Amino acid sequence: MNKRRSGIRHSSAGENDRQLMFSLVNTGRAIEQRLEEALVRVGLSLAKFGALTHLREAGEPISLSECAKKMTCVRSNITQLMDRLEADGLVRRVEDPQDRRAVKAALTRLGSARQTAGAKEVAKVQAELLKTLNGIDQDELRRALSAIK
Amino acid sequence: MNKRRSGIRHSSAGENDRQLMFSLVNTGRAIEQRLEEALVRVGLSLAKFGALTHLREAGEPISLSECAKKMTCVRSNITQLMDRLEADGLVRRVEDPQDRRAVKAALTRLGSARQTAGAKEVAKVQAELLKTLNGIDQDELRRALSAIK
DNA sequence: TATATATTATTCATATATGAATAAACGTCG
């Protein structure tokens, strides 16, 4: 009576899997959105914060190609992003005497300060996220995410 | 000697948490990208497939506002998406006699067939994803995702 | 050295997304 009948389910396995796949997509988007909302408070977007952070971590001007690699996006995207960052006064384009094709992006003082402000906002979102993950096996979650790669 | 010194870690807790948060974002993006790549083979994008699927599930024409709600996006986005779907011949705009402000989107036969083709591609990505999740506690993953909401 | 191939950034066309402003139609309430 209580016996589980193997091979029979109310909702098909495929349906559950689809839900899982789209849950992964939607969760990523939801977190992105929270980050965007937090960053807009300091005049940044996630894209802008990412670029500033890579520049900060590099510790020196980096070429736009290098920046595109770090951000895993195409170069034309970086061209536009740097246009906006430059318009905001957060970044300066500098020539590379070693390679006259290249253009490097340099953080301005304002850009550096803005990155710091952004990082604080990101940390808040992170703390909130961690709270919601209370009672969840985070190691297993990490394992799942790195399996998907 | 082997004792764990509490409160001291090589990489700070905050750093791990940041990694986890960005892993969630990046995983979502990676899956999205796989879906886009699969769907482009049948002439669809994820956004287009989503709209077609909602129309299919509704079983009848739905207003653009309704579609925006289902897709959790703003209406101007749907206006543009429907422009493109209409240009592709996958959808037709029809008037709503009940409410003359409203415009409804109706699936064409081609749109319906395209949705079917898209669903097959999505299923393949899903199957691939499931394989990589071999050995992962999927219920715990589901729990984590629904905790984040 | 001269030519061919690579790489660099930019520009352009396009897709996706948001939010503000607008016009038309709907509903309500005095």
Place this chain on the structure above:
DNA sequence: CGACGTTTATTCATATATGAATAATATATA
């Protein structure tokens, strides 16, 4: 009924992203 506020879709400006085409410079090779 008529004025007012709401809802509908659209348009516009903008941000983010891709990929193709282009121009300038580097590098390799014949």
